[in-house]
Amino acid sequence: MTAATMAPTGESRGQRTARIMAEKPVIALLVVLAILYVITGVQDPTLFAPQGIRSVLLLACPLAILAAVQTVCMLTGGIDLSAAMIANFAAYVSANNAGLGPIASLGFAFLVGGAIGLINGIGVGVFRVNPLIMTLGMSSVLVGVITVGIVGDGFLSGSTTILSLVKSVGGGTLFGPIPLNSIVLALVAAILILGLGRTGLGRSIYATGDNESAGRLAGVRSWQVLIAVYVIAGLLAALAGLMFSGISGSVGPDQTNSYLLPSVAAAVIGGTSILGGTGGFGGTIVGALILTVLNRLLLGLETSDAVRQIIYGAIVLALAWFYVRVTGQRAD
Amino acid sequence: MTVLTPLPRPTGAATRLRRRHGWLAGVVVLLAVLFVVRIVQIPTFGGFELRTIIAGSMALAFLAMAQGVVVISGGINMSVGALMVFANCVCAKFMLGQDLLTCVLIGIAVVALCAVISAVMGYVITVSGVPDIIVTLAISFVIAGSTLVVLPAPGGGIAADLQPLIVGGFSEPLPAVIWLTLALVLIWLPFKRSRWGIATYAIGSQRGAAYLSGVSVAATRMRTYALSGVFVGLAGIVTTAFTGSGEPRASIGLAALLSSVAAVVLGGVALIGGTGGLLGPVLAAMVLSLIPAIMLGFGWDPNLSEIARGVILILVVMLGGYVQLRRRSA
Numbered sequence: 001m002t003a004a005t006m007a008p009t010g011e012s013r014g015q016r017t018a019r020i021m022a023e024k025p026v027i028a029l030l031v032v033l034a035i036l037y038v039i040t041g042v043q044d045p046t047l048f049a050p051q052g053i054r055s056v057l058l059l060a061c062p063l064a065i066l067a068a069v070q071t072v073c074m075l076t077g078g079i080d081l082s083a084a085m086i087a088n089f090a091a092y093v094s095a096n097n098a099g100l101g102p103i104a105s106l107g108f109a110f111l112v113g114g115a116i117g118l119i120n121g122i123g124v125g126v127f128r129v130n131p132l133i134m135t136l137g138m139s140s141v142l143v144g145v146i147t148v149g150i151v152g153d154g155f156l157s158g159s160t161t162i163l164s165l166v167k168s169v170g171g172g173t174l175f176g177p178i179p180l181n182s183i184v185l186a187l188v189a190a191i192l193i194l195g196l197g198r199t200g201l202g203r204s205i206y207a208t209g210d211n212e213s214a215g216r217l218a219g220v221r222s223w224q225v226l227i228a229v230y231v232i233a234g235l236l237a238a239l240a241g242l243m244f245s246g247i248s249g250s251v252g253p254d255q256t257n258s259y260l261l262p263s264v265a266a267a268v269i270g271g272t273s274i275l276g277g278t279g280g281f282g283g284t285i286v287g288a289l290i291l292t293v294l295n296r297l298l299l300g301l302e303t304s305d306a307v308r309q310i311i312y313g314a315i316v317l318a319l320a321w322f323y324v325r326v327t328g329q330r331a332d
Numbered sequence: 333m334t335v336l337t338p339l340p341r342p343t344g345a346a347t348r349l350r351r352r353h354g355w356l357a358g359v360v361v362l363l364a365v366l367f368v369v370r371i372v373q374i375p376t377f378g379g380f381e382l383r384t385i386i387a388g389s390m391a392l393a394f395l396a397m398a399q400g401v402v403v404i405s406g407g408i409n410m411s412v413g414a415l416m417v418f419a420n421c422v423c424a425k426f427m428l429g430q431d432l433l434t435c436v437l438i439g440i441a442v443v444a445l446c447a448v449i450s451a452v453m454g455y456v457i458t459v460s461g462v463p464d465i466i467v468t469l470a471i472s473f474v475i476a477g478s479t480l481v482v483l484p485a486p487g488g489g490i491a492a493d494l495q496p497l498i499v500g501g502f503s504e505p506l507p508a509v510i511w512l513t514l515a516l517v518l519i520w521l522p523f524k525r526s527r528w529g530i531a532t533y534a535i536g537s538q539r540g541a542a543y544l545s546g547v548s549v550a551a552t553r554m555r556t557y558a559l560s561g562v563f564v565g566l567a568g569i570v571t572t573a574f575t576g577s578g579e580p581r582a583s584i585g586l587a588a589l590l591s592s593v594a595a596v597v598l599g600g601v602a603l604i605g606g607t608g609g610l611l612g613p614v615l616a617a618m619v620l621s622l623i624p625a626i627m628l629g630f631g632w633d634p635n636l637s638e639i640a641r642g643v644i645l646i647l648v649v650m651l652g653g654y655v656q657l658r659r660r661s662a
Contacts, residue, residue, distance in 0.1 A: 079465075127650040130603045132408070132465075136590055137645040144639030151635070261469060274463045306480030313473025320470065321460040330461030332539070332549070 021326050025271045028326050029286045032319070036290060040297040047296070050177035056292055057178065058171070061185040062243040064288035066259055067266035068192060069233045069240070071284045074267055075196070076209040076226060077276025078124060078131030080233045084260035085142035086116050087241025088253055092146065094242060095160035095251045102165045109238050116142070117234020118227065125226030146253045160251050170246015181243055185285070188236070192281040205229060209276025262291050265316045273329060290319070355600035355652075356612050363615050366622045373629040379503035387499040387508040389621035391416070391570040395588055396595035396613035397515065398563035403596050405556040406536035406605030407464040411453065411472035412564050412592050413585030418479045419446050419568020424488025424578025435491040443565030449475070450561025454554035476582045488578040498573035512614060515566065520610045523559060532556050537606025594645045595620055597652070 011019070021028045041047040047056070069083040094109035116138065123134040149156030172180035196202035207215035208222045216222055244259070245251050270287030272279025294315060298308040324330055343351075370385070371377040395412055402409040419442050427435045457467045500507040523529045531552040534542035543549050567588075572578065597603065598619060599612030623644065624637035 123646060123650060127654060129646065129649045133593060133597055133603065133649050134646060136593060137642045137649070139642070140590055140645070141639050141642035144635050144637075144642065147635040147638065148633060261473070264466075264469065268466050274465060304480070306477045306484070309477030309480070310474045311477075313470045313475075313477065316473070317456070317462070317467060317470035320462045320466050321456075324461045331463040332458075332461060 018326075022328060025323065025327050026283050026286060029270065029283060029290065029323075032322075033286055033290050033293065036293050036297065040293050040300065043297065043300050053177035054173065054179050056289070056296065057182055058247065059295075060285075060289045060292040061179065061181040062170075062240050062247065063259055063262060063266060063292060064185055064285045065188055065236055065243060066240040066256065066263040067270070067284045067288050068188060068281055069236045070264050070267040071270070071272050071279065071281050072192070072196075072205065072229050072236070073131065073233050074209075074272045074274050075205050075276060075279060076229050077212075077274075078135075078226070078229070079264065079274065080120065080135045080230070080237070081132065081260065082116065082120065082135040082138040082142060083233065083237040083240070083263060084256045085139045085146070086113050086234055086237035087244065087256040088251070089113075089116070089142055089146055089241070090238035091241035091245035091251045091255065092150075092156055092160070092253070094166065095162055095245065096156055096158055098161040098163050102163050105163055106165075106242070109242060110235055113234040113236075113238025113241075114231050115234070117231040117237070120234065121227035121230030124230060125223035143253075150253060162245055162249055162251070166242050166246040167249060168246075170243045171249070181246070184239070184243065188239070189281055189285060196280060201225065201228060206277055209278075211277070262288075262295075265320075266291050269316070269319045269323060271323060271327070273331075275331060278329065291316075356609075356615075359599060359612055359615050359619065363619050363622070366619060366626060369626055370622060370629070373626065379505060383500050383503055383505040383508070385618060385622060385625070386505045386512075387574060389618045390499065390508045390512060391567045391574060392588070392591050392595060392621060393512055393614040393617040394515065394563050394567035394570060395592040396599065396617045397520065397610045398560040398567065399592040399596045400599065400601050400608070400610045400613045401532065401556050401563070402464075402560045403601050403603060404536050404605060404608060405532045405553060406539060407457075407553065407556070408468070408593075408603070409450075409453075409557070409560055410465055410468040410589060411450075411475060412560070412567075413587070413589030414472035414475040414479070414582065415446055415449065415561070415564045415585075416567045416571065416588055417580060417582070417585040418475050418482070419443075419565050420571040420575075421479050421483035421488065421578040421580050423569055423572040424490065425483050426488075427491060427494075427572065428487075428489040430491055432491050432493050435494045439569045442568060443562055446565035446568065447558045447561035450564065451554050451558035454557030457557075458550040458553050472585070476585065479580045479582075483578045483580045486577060486579045486581075488572075490572050490576060495573045495576065498570060511570075515563070516611060516614065519559075519562070524609065528552065528555055533606055535605075591617075591620055591641075594641070597645065598648050602652070 037047065041052075044052070046052040066083055066087065069080050073080045090109040090113045093112050094105045097105045097108050120131075120134055120138055123129040124131045146156065148154055151157070169180050169184065174180050174183065196205060204215065204220045204225045207218065207220050208225045212222050241256060244256050248255065266287035267279070267284045268274060268287070269290060270279070270283030270285070272284060294312065298311055301308065370381070374381055395416055398412045399409055422442050422445070423438065426438050430438065453468060453471050456462075456471070457464045460467065496504065497507060498511065531542065531547045532555070534545070534547050535549050535552050539549060595613045595616040599608065599614070599616035601608030601613060620641065623640060624634070627637045627640060628634060
């Protein structure tokens with residue numbers, strides 16, 4: 001053991017706490033989550049009952065998966081602002097083709113998600129388009145495509161039925177306070193956390209985000225990594241869209257749009273740097289839980305939507321600021 | 333034996349001109365072509381159509397300037413749309429039923445307010461160390477909420493005699509042209525040539541180097557955001573004058589944000605910062621509002637124009653990326 005890895009002797013308790021917090025920011029986030037949960041619970045005691053816990057988890061799971069989209073993209077220094085529109089589109093396609101059976105219906109949804117992700121990936125990886133612009137542009141294209149599709153006798157104009165599979169997985173209960181969709185989240189989390197930490201692609205994703213030139217010199221083909229990342233992002237966005245439609249039991253051309261900014265915020269609060277190279281999905285899940293509880297707290301307040309929005313924005317900013325303070329990861 | 337390395341030949345004036353203003357020239361040509369198409373499309377093309385195009389794209393032009401200064405400094409401002417809607421609603425609420433002079437004073441106050449809000453945003457970015465995209469996104473929520481507090485439902489108004497002074501009357505394109513030119517000549521050009529402007533370009537192209545040469549990065553960023561706020565305020569006033577009312581819908585802000593980024597990129601300001609000017613984004617704003625009009629004129633579904641806008645944005649940026657790649661490998 002070298003001296004560098006040993007804890008410096010003679011540090012005060014405060015310094016020690018600060019060091020542990022900086023090394024394991026998830027602990028600080030869990031403390032924030034616990035405090036927030038207790039505050040919300042005092043105001044609304046049902047939150048301590050199994051049903052209350054279930055309702056938080058039910059909404060946090062799809063948000064966490066949408067935030068997974070942002071997490072993988074942000075690890076490479078990118079972002080996916082088309083995630084919400086991909087989610088809407090995929091859910092629509094699935095509901096539109098429900099008559100063909102669950103395999104074809106879900107297959108089409110993921111095909112759409114993956115294909116849009118592929119286009120994003122080619123733009124970002126091959127043509128070096130700024131990811132913000134690429135996905136913002138893609139989002140505006142998708143708005144148009146969906147609008148054209150659902151009016152008159154467009155290609156999305158048929159009847160829409162949510163698959164019973166999507167409904168039961170998206171909105172059902174496993175046991176007690178655990179909704180069925182947490183299994184999906186657990187699967188995604190296992191794949192992402194193991195995949196990012198242990199596989200070659202995962203390490204290449206971190207390498208690309210940390211220092212692309214160094215990564216390239218070390219043999220990482222960053223354009224391939226970026227294409228893979230955006231395809232994964234598209235598939236995850238499609239999954240999130242299906243899960244949201246399972247909760248609401250319906251589809252809409254702008255159903256998940258209000259979750260786009262929370263998905264970015266969840267990843268940021270969870271400690272994934274928007275500049276790339278640091279973070280992971282574990283923190284993002286905590287971030288999604290924090291935002292869901294926060295939303296619940298604000299809904300309980302007797303105030304207008306406008307004030308709620310103000311508080312929400314201020315708290316997201318405060319949490320991001322808090323995270324930078326704790327870890328010392330400044331952007332500049 | 334000594335090996336002589338030939339001196340690199342000095343770049344010719346033509347090459348320099350092409351490199352420096354090539355993109356802008358392309359935008360000018362594109363705009364001219366679109367104008368010709370539009371004129372051919374409408375046989376009675378005259379003052380009315382010209383006014384519709386220029387006054388209709390004026391708010392976006394100011395918003396593109398607001399986004400442009402921040403992008404030149406190497407940042408991004410995701411709150412321009414929300415702040416424009418805020419300025420629009422504040423104007424409409426307080427200008428309703430007032431006379432011309434009061435309205436002008438309110439307009440000045442709103443521009444100052446937007447500059448202050450934006451500067452505070454810049455301050456938070458420099459102090460907190462949170463990436464600018466996150467700070468401006470989060471604050472755009474706060475701004476959107478405040479907008480609803482100011483004006484919960486569409487409404488408000490503006491002095492009827494002020495409207496034509498800003499956006500021109502029924503078929504009067506001149507005021508809009510004059511205001512845009514004034515903004516470029518009286519605000520942007522002096523700023524660009526001042527120490528502050530040079531510092532803005534410096535932190536945009538190489539922040540570390542700028543810091544080491546004595547540029548105060550924090551103060552420059554705040555100033556850039558303040559100037560951005562001024563342009564956003566102007567965009568809000570123009571929106572009020574053009575529509576004659578306030579509309580607090582958040583989706584308008586989002587669409588405006590998208591268009592502002594599109595105009596900046598199309599206008600030749602690279603998102604990595606440090607290059608370009610504000611004339612390009614202003615012209616690009618007109619390009620972006622001409623395209624849907626022309627497509628409608630050809631009898632296309634209006635929803636297709638949304639797709640076309642996105643596709644054009646992506647293609648333009650891809651082309652830009654391709655040109656840069658070629659230049660780097662050459």
